[in-house]
Amino acid sequence: MKWLATLLACTLAAPVFAMDLSGVYACKGNDAHEGKYTGTVTMKLRPEHSKGKDASYDFQLEVPDYGTYTGHAAVHGMHAAMHFALPMEQGEYGGKTNDYGTGIAEFRKNSNGQLRFRKFYFEPGFKGGNTGVEECIRK
Template sequence: MKATLSSLAALLFSFSLSNHAIARPADPLHVSGDYTCTGFDSHDGAFTGVLTFTVDERASHFAQSFGAYTFTFKVKVGEHASTFSGYAAAQGQSLAMYFANDSEDAPTDRGVGMALITHDQDTEGKFITTLHKSYYLPDYMRTSKEGKGAGGRGTEVCTKVVKR
């Protein structure tokens, strides 16, 4: 009886290890998480923000290097703060984005963006995900009284916050 119980325990332990070893990570593209961002907008100038990506595992197809995500971007330009929500699709190192300002007062503040995803090593040899983004807002400030022209555009760099 003792031999049977110890054999059963060893078998269960090996199953738990094998299941643990073959479990796939939630986001093998390493996009999901929190980022700090700095950027420059054609109308608003310099800005900072916090970007949060959440993976949509059901829509993603990681075997084909495709990831689907939702995100929020909390941006601060001077003393003015805004929150944008959106969707993103990653294929390898490319990321496409659609976003819109969550404020009801900004119905035309929406746009598209693209980013290059890089995984750079820090001074300790750990990999950090960085997004090098460009975006376009076709209607932003189109009817501005200042006459700044149609649409907005900008660039930003977002670095994943690494919890150590």
């Protein structure tokens, strides 16, 4: 039984690492002002700024006819806070329409084992304030 206590102690002391959420995701969204849309999210792990369950990512969302939103995500386990904005070369911060915001997402695997997430976002400056939801699945 001493071996069991040693095994348990080693298991409890072992570091826990978050699942790598990097990849390309196909998304369908519904924006309170703009309606339904599709897009592609790309997330890339920043290992130099990640430790254990806490991970950092570069974030990009490409939406046809709207532009490419860039940003970052701070992840704890399977939950992420995501900041995004149209880049400065498309206008002032958030573009001329103040199209920038913050989202919160929960990642999970579906019944087929594919990683997916649902994101709720808030854009305080876009058309007087805006919200939306995206459902994304990793390709």
